[in-house]
Amino acid sequence: MNALFSLVSALIAVVALVVVSWFGVEAIGLDSVFGVIIPYIALAIFVIGVVYRIVDWARVPVPFRIPTTCGQGKSLPWIKADNLDCPYNTWGVIGRMFLEVFLFRSLFRNSKAELREGPRVTYASAKWLWLFGILFHYSFLIIIVRHLRLFMEPIPSFVQTITSVDGFFQIMVPTFFITDILFLAAVTLLFLRRVTLPQLRYISLPADYFALFLILGIGISGVLMRNFFKVDLLGVKSLAMGLFTLHPVAPPGIHPIFYVHLFLVSVLIAYFPFSKLMHAGGVFLSPTRNMANVNRSERYVNPWNYPVKVHTYEEYEDDFREKMKEVGIPVDKE
Amino acid sequence: MDLHDLPKPQDLMNINLNKPPETGWMDNPAVFRDGTYSYPAAGKNLKRLGMPNPREWAPTDQDWKLPDNWQEIILKGMKERLEKYRSFRLFMDICVRCGACADKCHFFIGSGDPKNMPVLRAELIRSVYRNDFTLLGKMLGRFGGGRELTIDVLKEWFYYFFQCTECRRCSVFCPYGIDTAEVTMIGRELLNLVGLNINWVMEPVANCYRFGNHLGIPPHGLIDMWEFMADDIEDITGIKVNLPINKKGAEILFVTPSGDYFADPGTYTCMGYMMLFHELGLDYTWSTYASEGGNFGLFTSHEMIKRLNAKIYAEAKRLGVKWILGGECGHMWRVVHQYMETMNGPADFLEEPVSPITGTKFENAKQTKMVHITEFTSDLIKNGKLKLDPSRNDKVIATYHDSCNPARAAGLLEEPRYVIKNVVNNFYEMPENTIREQTFCCGGGAGLGNDENIEMRMRGAFPRASALNHVVAKHDVNRLLCMCAIDRATLTALTHYWAPDVMVGGIHELVANALIMNGEKDRTVDLRGEPLGDEEEDE
Numbered sequence: 001m002n003a004l005f006s007l008v009s010a011l012i013a014v015v016a017l018v019v020v021s022w023f024g025v026e027a028i029g030l031d032s033v034f035g036v037i038i039p040y041i042a043l044a045i046f047v048i049g050v051v052y053r054i055v056d057w058a059r060v061p062v063p064f065r066i067p068t069t070c071g072q073g074k075s076l077p078w079i080k081a082d083n084l085d086c087p088y089n090t091w092g093v094i095g096r097m098f099l100e101v102f103l104f105r106s107l108f109r110n111s112k113a114e115l116r117e118g119p120r121v122t123y124a125s126a127k128w129l130w131l132f133g134i135l136f137h138y139s140f141l142i143i144i145v146r147h148l149r150l151f152m153e154p155i156p157s158f159v160q161t162i163t164s165v166d167g168f169f170q171i172m173v174p175t176f177f178i179t180d181i182l183f184l185a186a187v188t189l190l191f192l193r194r195v196t197l198p199q200l201r202y203i204s205l206p207a208d209y210f211a212l213f214l215i216l217g218i219g220i221s222g223v224l225m226r227n228f229f230k231v232d233l234l235g236v237k238s239l240a241m242g243l244f245t246l247h248p249v250a251p252p253g254i255h256p257i258f259y260v261h262l263f264l265v266s267v268l269i270a271y272f273p274f275s276k277l278m279h280a281g282g283v284f285l286s287p288t289r290n291m292a293n294v295n296r297s298e299r300y301v302n303p304w305n306y307p308v309k310v311h312t313y314e315e316y317e318d319d320f321r322e323k324m325k326e327v328g329i330p331v332d333k334e
Numbered sequence: 335m336d337l338h339d340l341p342k343p344q345d346l347m348n349i350n351l352n353k354p355p356e357t358g359w360m361d362n363p364a365v366f367r368d369g370t371y372s373y374p375a376a377g378k379n380l381k382r383l384g385m386p387n388p389r390e391w392a393p394t395d396q397d398w399k400l401p402d403n404w405q406e407i408i409l410k411g412m413k414e415r416l417e418k419y420r421s422f423r424l425f426m427d428i429c430v431r432c433g434a435c436a437d438k439c440h441f442f443i444g445s446g447d448p449k450n451m452p453v454l455r456a457e458l459i460r461s462v463y464r465n466d467f468t469l470l471g472k473m474l475g476r477f478g479g480g481r482e483l484t485i486d487v488l489k490e491w492f493y494y495f496f497q498c499t500e501c502r503r504c505s506v507f508c509p510y511g512i513d514t515a516e517v518t519m520i521g522r523e524l525l526n527l528v529g530l531n532i533n534w535v536m537e538p539v540a541n542c543y544r545f546g547n548h549l550g551i552p553p554h555g556l557i558d559m560w561e562f563m564a565d566d567i568e569d570i571t572g573i574k575v576n577l578p579i580n581k582k583g584a585e586i587l588f589v590t591p592s593g594d595y596f597a598d599p600g601t602y603t604c605m606g607y608m609m610l611f612h613e614l615g616l617d618y619t620w621s622t623y624a625s626e627g628g629n630f631g632l633f634t635s636h637e638m639i640k641r642l643n644a645k646i647y648a649e650a651k652r653l654g655v656k657w658i659l660g661g662e663c664g665h666m667w668r669v670v671h672q673y674m675e676t677m678n679g680p681a682d683f684l685e686e687p688v689s690p691i692t693g694t695k696f697e698n699a700k701q702t703k704m705v706h707i708t709e710f711t712s713d714l715i716k717n718g719k720l721k722l723d724p725s726r727n728d729k730v731i732a733t734y735h736d737s738c739n740p741a742r743a744a745g746l747l748e749e750p751r752y753v754i755k756n757v758v759n760n761f762y763e764m765p766e767n768t769i770r771e772q773t774f775c776c777g778g779g780a781g782l783g784n785d786e787n788i789e790m791r792m793r794g795a796f797p798r799a800s801a802l803n804h805v806v807a808k809h810d811v812n813r814l815l816c817m818c819a820i821d822r823a824t825l826t827a828l829t830h831y832w833a834p835d836v837m838v839g840g841i842h843e844l845v846a847n848a849l850i851m852n853g854e855k856d857r858t859v860d861l862r863g864e865p866l867g868d869e870e871e872d873e
Contacts, residue, residue, distance in 0.1 A: 002357075002358040003358070005358075009477060053427075057420060057423060057424055057427075060416070060417060060418070060419070060420040060423045060424075061418065061419075061420060062419075062420045062421070063418060063419060063636075063676070064636075064672060064673055064676055065672060065676065066421065066513070066516070066672055066743070068502055068505045068506060068511055068513060068742055068743070069741070069742055069743060069744060069745035069771065070506055070742070070771040071745060071747070071771065072745055072747045072748050073698070073744060073745025073746060073747075074698055074745075075696075075698045075709050075746075075749060076694070076696075076698075076709060076712065076713055076716070076749070078716060079712075079748045079749065079752070080748075081745075082745075085771070086745040100509070100511075104509055106434075106506065106507055106508060106509050106511070107432075107434055107507075107509045109506065109507055109772075110434050110507060111767055112437060113351070113437040113438075113443050113797075114351075115347065115349070115350075115351060115443075118344075118800070118803075119343055119344055119346075119347035119796070119800070120800040120803065120804070121443055121796065121797055121800045123765075123767040123768075129432060129433075129434060133432075133509075197352075197433065198352045198353060198354055199351070199352065199354065199433060199436045199437070199448060199451060200431075200433040200436070201354075202354035202358075202359065202448050202454075203359070203431050203433065203436075203448070203451065203453050203454055203457065204431060205431065205479040206477050206478075206479070207470075207478065207479055208430070208431050274468070274469055274470050275470070276427075276428065276429065276430045276431070278427060278428060279428040279429075279430050279509075279510055282424050282427060282428035282510060283428070283509070283510045283511075285420065285424055286421075286424060286428075286510050286511040286512070287420060287421045287424075287511075288421070288505050288511035288512075288513045288516075289510070289511035293744070293745055295671045295672050295675070295702070295744070296670075296671055296675070296698055296699040296700075296701060296702035296704065297697060297698050297699065297700050297701050297702075298701055299675065299676075299679065299680055299701050300675070300676045301676065302676050302677070304418060305676070305677065308637055308640050308641045308644070309384070309641060310641050310644040310645070310648070311543050311544060311641075311645075312648070313623050313645075313648060313649065313652055316544075316546060316623050317623075319544070320552055320553050320554070323552060323553060323554040324553050324554065324622075326554065327553070327554045327557045328557075329553055329554075329557065329579055329580050329622060330580050330581070330582065332652075
């Protein structure tokens, strides 16, 4: 799998999705296919798929307690234990998972190894991935929350608040949101990181570029429809409310760019359960992070533990009894 | 291959971490170059254990003499393990290839081979997983990141899963905690199903199974070794230490890696235990049957861990001891801490460990009933139960190498440091990116510490050596301390190649040097037989 093939094939796939939806609506008039049928199917795949995947993972047993300990464990009372990096109770685990899920703590540890004359190796701080990751995930979250205004009437106050804070700078009309800029910037930087760092370029699969291009496509089409094509937002809202209240209609006259946006979102959520994007659910189940380091103080049962063939003491003594007696090692059978 | 056959360090490290090959990784088969792989297991060792496909073969052969249906066996084995280990299943599914792990592996830093990036090591098996077990992989093939399990892929697995020391450093940095040790362990399990394993793992396993220890020392041989050490102790201290062996009714069973009976510098640590226990008047016993703390089953399969580890509880029960004390070892403590009680417990015939000297209850070990020697000794020191003269170690300028497993699989970080600081006056830490949970492997863990693999070992040892040389230059460090028998063997080669002025040693060697024993003669030499002070050098 070479890097260029991965990148180009993923780009072609996303461009094809854009073209299909644009012309599907513009030329063939498939408004209700792209506005109603596909979103419903995608949502169904998303919900069923995510639940299925998580249940599927949860059904697989965790035979051993294998936390990766990143701090001092709890042992003697006068040694200060680190409950967040080496949890010794449920609160520690919750704290560790909170930091992991909400602040990407492990990624914050990142460093970059560099070879130098000597030879020796040095480690520089490398927080870019953490920064881009945080920016990307949190601006995505805020954008999703902002979108709730399309599905709810009256619009909940927290959505109003977030929206007005997000549009604080009031650049352009309609207002350009800060998170839109951060989101596009973060996805672009994550992409640039992937193509410019040789190690990362080497490991990247089409799926890695596909997810990035798809998300970038969603962001760009969203900004275009709102700030440049200025699509009929009332029409969009009535479509969204219709979908939400199970009385779907695709109002005529919404610009195709909206359907491109909606279709890419549909593809993303339908693709989600089958892809690496499931890391969102998987991180909660990771046994090296969500288990407490109480290995020697609390019993842990492996549900499929089975008896194995061992070499017993009796067999051992049978092999060596005479020799043992000669050198004065006590034996069980004379 | 021998150390002196290797190019000089600066030539060996003439590599570039940022220049992967032109060919994509899926189409770049492994090359078995001398010095970078381990020899396969001898058929007799597999036979002794009843393991599949015993035969004589070499990785450089075209034909690996596999069973005809090897693909079927591996894929069936994968399916079974995907249903038994959530870790494996999840780690196959959720990697986003962010690359945070890439330059965290000592083998990658030392070799520049991109397949030593943890992410790519896992992708070797993940590509097959996608191809045969996931919807998108089945539908899209290569475009979906899938790759068929061919003989070249299998050979690649053998090369790279025996080029990972299961040290878990990458899992510290992974945002999802993906642990390559888990992937490698399962990868090796699968390889074992078709008879692909290395002799430096399987011979110790076969020995341990029958003789009770990796080195295959029979009980009468063990006695010789222990008595030899006791004689040395008598020469140095004038004290004849008691040496209880297979003693029924003792309070404590002591288990330590057999590497400590066999070769310097491990033997000095072993003498240290004997002196400490004697001085305390501890009611304990050695065992010839459970004469191995280490467990090379960990480098073979989960089943083999259990088969070998079973001896410890069985022997504790037979001897009727109250609890178990364990010596300085790395992977042994991964097994004792994270597997033993689940596999072979509950040990309800034992009692919750209590130090007979201080009365301290080791509550952290109340279920497993096995205490780490540095927990035991640091508690003694804290309670003022040892008379110590750290100035006897004044010739030692020490630094401490955290062994991977006690650090990242048990959180044993402060106990050894507390002991060290109380027995030696000169102690300096290596840089923070290379110690504690971020510690680097010695380069020879997980069964890779053999001679034929020496080039790859020295490459893997490079990050540790680089950190060591930092404190050598800054503080004239001359002793690399560790609490692991594999370390004591492999770090010795590391220092020989990378830092020739540094000696390697265990913690309890220094404890015993500093320990003022009741009735001892005026000590003039340390446990290595070297003069304590500078008097002789001054002459």
